[in-house]
Amino acid sequence: MKRSIFLFASFLISYFAMAQTSLSTQTKYICPPCGAACDQEVHDAPGVCSHCNMVLIKKSDSKTIAFYLQDGVEVLDFAGPMEVFAYAGYRVFIVSATQEPIKSQGILKIIPDYSVENAPEADILAFFGGNSSAASQNPKVIDWIQKQKNVQYHFSVCTGAFVMAEAGILDGKTATTFHNALDGLETNYQKVDVRKNVRFVDNGNVITTAGISAGIDGALHLVAKLQGLNAAKRTAYYMEYDNWKLGDGLILSDDNPYSNRKDQSFYKDFEGTYEYVNDTKLNLVFDPKLGNLAVAKDGGLQPVLHENGDLFSDSGNEPVFFKRDGNGKIIGYSLSENGPLFKKL
Known part of the structure; x- marks a missing residue:
């Protein structure tokens, strides 16, 4: 009897332990x-x-990103992706060889948060062009990169690819860089398959971009991979980055965030004119450029993004709940789950 009670107690302990896990x-x-x-x-x-x-x-989508910046770094190389990642909700911190102030293009003074001696671990390491040899030819920097064992993604803009190549991260990978540096990357790092005329290259957990403004495209692509395409679209809209073309890069990984997009027929039921606040109206249309619903307003389009089912979200990530009648026909929307109905006209 005692043995039975003991076995039952052991079973309960194991069960609750597994449940907690x-x-x-x-x-x-x-x-x-x-x-x-x-x-x-x-x-x-x-x-x-x-x-x-x-x-x-x-x-799990909330990430920390270490931006390694060297003296002479190109402003837009890092500032564009920083804007993307900050709006997407990631925590970005600056690492340099030391914590002494550095200058971007001889103009913008930057005080690093950490040096390679005391920098905490990050989910993502990012490298940028502009005097990138100051990083790629610094043994302490390369040693620091190679010791980062828990990094989930490596990301470079412009000649920041040379830093990753020197650290061996691009060995056996496909990569791109600033147009004037493509030949140099190919000559000096023959284990790297260098590609020209691409905005970015995605190897899965290693992403390289072309020069300067291309870093914005690569950063939006990484946000799309990590948080979904809606997060990237919302970020691009906030930044007024109208030149973004979805998936305009060489994607070699299986996790392609653009592969499961809904086609226009899905949005047909939701298109139309609806009531809005203060006895006004709004017109919902399909935006073929970004492949989502949008409010046509003041000559522009404000995105309305599909989340799941009949739940959408607007450009500010506020929810939009579409409602159906008993026959499944869209009859309007609410701005909260049980809020007042704005009717479809």
Whole structure:
């Protein structure tokens, strides 16, 4: 009898231990950073934040990114991607060879957060052009890069590719760089398959981009990989980056964020004219450039992005709940799950 009780107790302990492990490994969701207290809350299911009303993202999508910057770094090389990553909710910090101030293009003074001696680990390491040899030819920098064992992604803009190549990260990979440096990358690093006339190259967990402004495209692509295409579209809209072309790069990885896009027929039911606040109207149309719904307003298009089912989100990540009648026909939308209905006209 005692033995039976002992075995049953052991079973219960094992069961609850497994249950706790299962719960701890479930996907968790957080509010995109909005500066409010809800930034610290963790949710067990997707949906909408009850405090700020923003659509929740996976906690695993929130990343830390180390920007390695050297003296003479090109401003737009890092400033463009920094804008992308900051708006997408990532924590970016600056690392350099030392913590002494450096200058970008001899103009912008930058005080690094860390040196290679004391920098914390990051999910993503990023490298940029503009005097990149100061990094690629510095043994301490290369040693620091090679010792980072928990990095999930490596990212470079312009001649930042030379830094990754020197560290061996591009060995056996396909890469690109600034147009004037393509031959140099190919000559000096013969284990790298160098490609010309591409905006970026995605090897999976290693992404290189062409020069300067191409870093914005590569950063948006990485956001699309990590958080989904909607997050990248929302970021591009916020930045007024109208030149972005979805997937305009060489994508060699299986996780292509553009492969499962809904076609125009999916959005047909949602298109039309709807009531809006203060007795005004809004017109929802399909935007063929970005492949989503949009509000036609003031001669421009404001994105309305599909999340799941009949839940969409606007450019500010606020939810839009479309409603159907008993026959499945769209009859309007609400701006909160049980809010007042704005009718489809």
